[in-house]
Amino acid sequence: MPNILIIEDDVAFCKVLEKFLAKNGHEVSTSFSAAEAKRKIADNVFDLIITDLRLPNYDGLDLLSEIKRDFPDTPVVLMTGYAEINTAVKAMKKGAFDYISKPFNPDEVLIIISKALKEVKESPVEKQSLVKAIKSPTPVDTQERFVAGASAASRKLNQYIDLVGPTDMSVLIIGESGTGKEVVAKAIHNKSVRKDCDFIAVDCGAIPKEIAASEFFGHVKGSFTGAVNDKIGHFEAANGGTIFLDEVGNLTYENQIQLLRALQERRIKRIGSSKEIKVDIRLITATNEDLQAAVRKGDFREDLYHRLNEFSINVPSLSERKDDLMLFADHFLDLANRQLGKNVLGFSPEVTAAFENYSWPGNIRELQNVIKRATLLTTSEHIEKDALPREIFEPENQRMDYGFFKNENEKEMILSALRETNNNKSKAAELLKMNRKTLYNKLKLYKINL
Numbered sequence: 001m002p003n004i005l006i007i008e009d010d011v012a013f014c015k016v017l018e019k020f021l022a023k024n025g026h027e028v029s030t031s032f033s034a035a036e037a038k039r040k041i042a043d044n045v046f047d048l049i050i051t052d053l054r055l056p057n058y059d060g061l062d063l064l065s066e067i068k069r070d071f072p073d074t075p076v077v078l079m080t081g082y083a084e085i086n087t088a089v090k091a092m093k094k095g096a097f098d099y100i101s102k103p104f105n106p107d108e109v110l111i112i113i114s115k116a117l118k119e120v121k122e123s124p125v126e127k128q129s130l131v132k133a134i135k136s137p138t139p140v141d142t143q144e145r146f147v148a149g150a151s152a153a154s155r156k157l158n159q160y161i162d163l164v165g166p167t168d169m170s171v172l173i174i175g176e177s178g179t180g181k182e183v184v185a186k187a188i189h190n191k192s193v194r195k196d197c198d199f200i201a202v203d204c205g206a207i208p209k210e211i212a213a214s215e216f217f218g219h220v221k222g223s224f225t226g227a228v229n230d231k232i233g234h235f236e237a238a239n240g241g242t243i244f245l246d247e248v249g250n251l252t253y254e255n256q257i258q259l260l261r262a263l264q265e266r267r268i269k270r271i272g273s274s275k276e277i278k279v280d281i282r283l284i285t286a287t288n289e290d291l292q293a294a295v296r297k298g299d300f301r302e303d304l305y306h307r308l309n310e311f312s313i314n315v316p317s318l319s320e321r322k323d324d325l326m327l328f329a330d331h332f333l334d335l336a337n338r339q340l341g342k343n344v345l346g347f348s349p350e351v352t353a354a355f356e357n358y359s360w361p362g363n364i365r366e367l368q369n370v371i372k373r374a375t376l377l378t379t380s381e382h383i384e385k386d387a388l389p390r391e392i393f394e395p396e397n398q399r400m401d402y403g404f405f406k407n408e409n410e411k412e413m414i415l416s417a418l419r420e421t422n423n424n425k426s427k428a429a430e431l432l433k434m435n436r437k438t439l440y441n442k443l444k445l446y447k448i449n450l
Helices: 011-023 034-043 060-070 085-093 106-120 124-135 152-164 181-190 209-217 253-265 291-297 302-308 318-340 349-357 363-377 407-420 425-431 436-445
Strands: 003-007 027-031 048-052 076-080 098-101 171-174 199-203 242-246 267-269 276-278 282-287 311-314
Touching: 003 011, 003 034, 011 027, 011 106, 027 034, 034 048, 034 060, 048 060, 048 106, 060 076, 060 085, 076 106, 085 098, 098 106, 152 181, 152 311, 152 318, 171 181, 181 199, 181 242, 181 282, 209 253, 209 267, 253 267, 253 302, 291 302, 318 349, 318 363, 407 425, 407 436, 425 436
Parallel strands: 003 027, 003 048, 048 076, 076 098, 171 282, 171 311, 199 242, 242 282
Antiparallel strands: 267 276
C-alpha cells in the first residue's frame, strides 16, 4: 500500500484529505508543521509527499528544495489556496512533480497521485537508463518534447491528452500556426498502446497534389514516369502505429476521397499494384483553418471531417497561457544548450521582462527560434538584451503587429509585406509572423500572383 505524507497546517483540512486518501487505498501520515514533517521524513520512507506551500514559519519552496536534495526520487506535490501560477512554475523548476490548488477536484487529485506513484515504481535500472538517455547526446535528446504547463489552459490541454491518449479514436488538433500541434500529437501517441510503434508525421501542405497518392500509399516501380523503384507510402510505414497529417485542410478534393476510402476500408493499394495491403493505424490530424467553414463552402468533405473529428483538441496560443511563458523558455534554453553544445544558465531580468511584455504572434515556435538564436549569440552565463531581435523590445504601439490582423484586410497586409520585401516570400513570411508554407497557402487563397 503506497505510503503518503501530508504536510498541512490546517488541521481540519488535513484530516479530510487524510480520510479521502485512506479511503482510496493509501497509507497516510500527517504533519502540521515543517519541523514535524522533517522528523518524519528522516525516520520513514514515503512513496509520495503532499505539502502546502504556506506553512507556519517556513517557506514551502524551501522545504521542497530540502526534500528533493535529500530524497531526489521521492515525488512532491504542492498545494495552496492562493492559486499562484508563478509560484507553481517556480515549484516545478525546483523539482515538484505537480501542483494543485484548493479547493480540490477529487478526481484530479487521484489522477496526479496515481501518476506520481507510477513514477516511484520505476526500477533502479529503468531510472538509470532514463538518466542516461537524458544525458546522452543522442538524436532523441535534442528533439522537442511536450511540456506540461501550469496555466489553466495548459491543464485543460493536458487533461484532454490524458483522456484521449489511451483510446484509438481519431483526433483533430486545432490551433494557430506555431502552437505545437505536432508535439501534442506525439504526446497523444505516447499515451497510447501504440507508443512503441512508429509515429509518422506528414505535412500535407508540402505535398504537391499530383504525388499525394504516392506519398500516402506508395507505388511500384514503373507505375508512372519517375517511379524508378518500389516505394512504401506513409500509411504502410505507420502500420501498427500512428500517422499524423498536419495541415489536413490543404488536401485536394480528390486526395480527400482517397484518404476517406483508406480510413473506411483500412486497406490501401500502392499505385500500379492490384494487391491490397491491410493497415492498422491510428489517425491524428491538425489544422489552423476552420474546417467546418470549409465543409459549408464545399471545399472539404463532410463525411471525411466527421471521420477525422471523433475527438477534437484546441491547442491554446501562447498569449492564452502567458503564465507558462518562462516554463517554456527554460525548456527551450535547455534544448538549445544541448543542440548547440552551449551552457547558458538563464535570462537576465531585462530579457525576462521583455518576454513577458511581448505578444508572441508566432506562438511557441517563435519563442523557440528566438531563444535558440539568442543562445548561439550568447557568450556569458545569461542571455542579455543585445542577443534578441529588436522587435521583442519595441512597444506594441510603435510597430505593426502582423500576427493579429483580421481576415478582411489580410490580403492587403500580405501584399504590403511583399512590397516591403521586394516579393521575397521568405522575408515576407517572417515579417507576417507565419511560416513559408502558410504564406504559400494564403497566396493561393487570395489568388496573388507574383
